Amino acid sequence: xxxxxxxxxxxxxxxxxxxxxxxxxxxxxxxxxxxxxxxxxxxxxxxxxxxxxxxxxxxxxxxxxxxxxxxxxxxxxxxxxxxxxxxxxxxxxxxxxxxxxxxxxxxxx
Amino acid sequence: xxxxxxxxxxxxxxxxxxxxxxxxxxxxxxxxxxxxxxxxxxxxxxxxxxxxxxxxxxxxxxxxxxxxxxxxxxxxxxxxxxxxxxxxxxxxxxxxxxxxxxxxxxxxxxxxxxxxx
Numbered sequence: 001x002x003x004x005x006x007x008x009x010x011x012x013x014x015x016x017x018x019x020x021x022x023x024x025x026x027x028x029x030x031x032x033x034x035x036x037x038x039x040x041x042x043x044x045x046x047x048x049x050x051x052x053x054x055x056x057x058x059x060x061x062x063x064x065x066x067x068x069x070x071x072x073x074x075x076x077x078x079x080x081x082x083x084x085x086x087x088x089x090x091x092x093x094x095x096x097x098x099x100x101x102x103x104x105x106x107x108x109x
Numbered sequence: 110x111x112x113x114x115x116x117x118x119x120x121x122x123x124x125x126x127x128x129x130x131x132x133x134x135x136x137x138x139x140x141x142x143x144x145x146x147x148x149x150x151x152x153x154x155x156x157x158x159x160x161x162x163x164x165x166x167x168x169x170x171x172x173x174x175x176x177x178x179x180x181x182x183x184x185x186x187x188x189x190x191x192x193x194x195x196x197x198x199x200x201x202x203x204x205x206x207x208x209x210x211x212x213x214x215x216x217x218x219x220x221x222x223x224x225x226x
Contacts, residue, residue, distance in 0.1 A: 004151065031212070042199060042217035076153070087152070097212050099151030 002026045003068050004100035006088055011106045012078055020073045020103045028093020034062055034073050035087040037102065043087055046073070075105075085109045111135055114162075115218035122190050122225050130221050132168050132200030140203045141183040141215065143167075143175060152199070158183055159211070190225045197222050204212045212221040 003025045013019040021090040024032070031050040049055055049064035049071060063073040073086055085102040091097060113134040122128050143155040154167030158177040172194060174186045183202075187194055193219065198221045203213030 033212075035215075042219055043215075045214040045218070048214070088150075089210055097154070099153070101149055101151045103124065 002098050003090060004090060004098055006100040006103045007084075008101070009104045009106065010105055012075075013109060014078055014107055014109050017074065017076050018078060018105065019036050020075070020105065021052065022071045022073070022088035022100060024069050024071075024088075024090045024098075026069075026090050026092040026098060029066055030068075030091040030095060032062075032064055032071050032091070033087075033089040033097075034071075035086060035089065036084050038084045044045075046086075053092060077092075078107050080107050080109070113168050113202055113216055113218040115158065115221050117221060118219070119222040120224070122187075122223065123136070124191055125189050128187045128190055128223070130187075130198055130200075130223070132159065132183045132218055133181050134200075134216070134218075135181065136201035136202060136204075137180060137218065138204050138216070139180065140211070142203075142215065143173070143183070143185045143202045145169065145194075146179075146199060150159055155185065155198075163184075170179045182201040186209060189221075192225045195223060195225045 005023045035044040037043040046061040054063045064071045084109045085104045087102045088100040115129045139160045142157045144152040153169045155173050156175040158164045161180045164175050201215040201216040203215045
């Protein structure tokens with residue numbers, strides 16, 4: 001079956017760095033998305049990776065290793081507003097988009 | 110510019126009733142989607158439309174129907190609601206010519222919180 005694994009919850013300190021992992025077992029791969037979702041709100045797009053390596057976008061970076069079926073989202077200089085759920089989603093070989101359950105990130109002062 | 114809107118914001122519905130959730134976008138995106146989001150589960154695709162006049166079934170289509178008469182509107186209908194349809198429903202749109210086999214960056218509406226009793 002198809003599966004995406006993310007930690008359910010993580011806690012980090014304001015100003016610190018946190019890495020949110022996503023591992024996937026899918027029938028093929030055609031890209032990986034990260035979305036941010038604040039409590040009670042809609043998901044918003046953060047990043048897209050289709051090739052191996054690191055994509056940096058301000059305080060947020062996303063990494064992909066296709067051979068390992070692994071991605072991570074790296075958040076630097078954490079701010080209280082970064083408290084949210086982070087959703088990983090993978091496009092498989094049939095171009096189905098499969099969503100992980102998300103990682104709830106709690107930022108403490 | 111509103112982006113993508115949904116109505117109602119929330120609704121409590123008696124089992125067996127018919128309900129239509131509305132979704133409108135003003136970004137002229139060709140693709141639109143309906144998802145449900147339940148605690149502990151990932152977003153699950155109910156139905157989608159790649160362009161006006163066409164629709165397709167997603168992962169969990171049973172009990173739901175959609176139509177796409179024009180580019181902007183994509184209503185979702187529950188013909189006879191059941192308690193297992195209690196969920197938060199998100200509508201989304203994308204320019205499917207971009208990224209990942211047509212999925213594109215999706216823009217989500219604010220959601221409809223539906224409770225079926």
